[in-house]
Amino acid sequence: xxxxxxxxxxxxxxxxxxxxxxxxxxxxxxxxxxxxxxxxxxxxxxxxxxxxxxxxxxxxxxxxxxxxxxxxxxxxxxxxxxxxxxxxxxxxxxxxxxxxxxxxxxxxxxxxxxxxxxxxxxxxxxxxxxxxxxxxxxxxxxxxxxxxxxxxxxxxxxxxxxxxxxxxxxxxxxxxxxxxxxxxx
Numbered sequence: 001x002x003x004x005x006x007x008x009x010x011x012x013x014x015x016x017x018x019x020x021x022x023x024x025x026x027x028x029x030x031x032x033x034x035x036x037x038x039x040x041x042x043x044x045x046x047x048x049x050x051x052x053x054x055x056x057x058x059x060x061x062x063x064x065x066x067x068x069x070x071x072x073x074x075x076x077x078x079x080x081x082x083x084x085x086x087x088x089x090x091x092x093x094x095x096x097x098x099x100x101x102x103x104x105x106x107x108x109x110x111x112x113x114x115x116x117x118x119x120x121x122x123x124x125x126x127x128x129x130x131x132x133x134x135x136x137x138x139x140x141x142x143x144x145x146x147x148x149x150x151x152x153x154x155x156x157x158x159x160x161x162x163x164x165x166x167x168x169x170x171x172x173x174x175x176x177x178x179x180x181x182x183x184x185x
Contacts, residue, residue, distance in 0.1 A: 007043035012093075015042040019089040023047060023074055028119035029081035029182045030064075031151075033110065035095040035103075035129040035158065036088040046071035047084045052161030054168055055125075061168065062175035085113060087124065087133050094162065100132050107133035114148045120185050122151050123178055126158035141174060143181065152185070154178050 007015075020037040032055075040050040048055035049071035059082075060068040069076055077083060088098055088106040110133075114122050124130040131139050134153075136146070144153035156174055157166040166174075 007040060011043045012039045015039040015091050016093070018042045018091050020045075020047060020086065020091070022086075022113070023077060023084040024113070024117050025078040025083060026117070027081060028078075028083045028117065029185070030121045030123050030154075030178065031083045031085060031114065031117065031119035033122055033124045034084065034086045035126045036086050036098060036106075037091045039091050039093055041071075042091040044071070046074050048159065050161070054159040054161060054171055057168055058159050058171040058175050061172035063179050064175065083117075083119065085110065087129055095126070095129065095158070095160075103129055103133040104135070111148050114151050118149065119151055121154050121178065121182055122148060123154045123156050125156050127155050129158075130155045142177065152181075154181070 016039060020042055024031065034047065037047065038050045041047055056069055056071060059065045064082060065077070065080060074084065086106070087110055088102055090098075090102070092098060127139060127141055131137050134146075136144070139155055141155050141157065144155060146153055156178065157163060157171060159171055
């Protein structure tokens with residue numbers, strides 16, 4: 001689907017429950033982990049593609065990318081040592097359509113993926129999802145005391161436009177903290 005065309009209501013409805021392929025390669029500095037793919041992303045075939053999602057502007061403003069990439073340029077992330085996956089593979093209209101058991105099950109699959117690919121950092125985008133999925137009810141943003149093998153865990157706010165608690169400058173500042181840690185690791 002061309003990136004400039006918006007999916008129809010029928011296409012979005014048909015995407016419910018479908019999955020997105022991970023963007024993972026060897027030697028990643030950071031594997032970014034969304035909660036689950038949006039219907040919009042599944043239809044267009046790119047992570048964080050829904051209009052209003054602030055992932056791509058945040059990646060640039062935090063210094064992870066030299067310019068703002070469009071979702072259709074997601075493959076360029078691998079060249080920067082960055083990748084994308086999700087806690088839960090199933091697409092939904094909103095993340096609140098996932099139940100706790102689905103998040104916990106997704107965390108187990110994610111742990112296996114991280115142990116197999118061994119990124120330096122796993123950055124989970126959503127503190128509530130992290131708390132539920134990893135049974136860490138008091139987790140806060142930032143570096144976590146736990147690791148997955150040699151992979152360090154970092155929690156960041158969800159960049160979805162639906163998350164009004166964090167504006168773009170806040171997201172960029174918090175993502176930049178991870179970038180600094182990843183650059184030093």
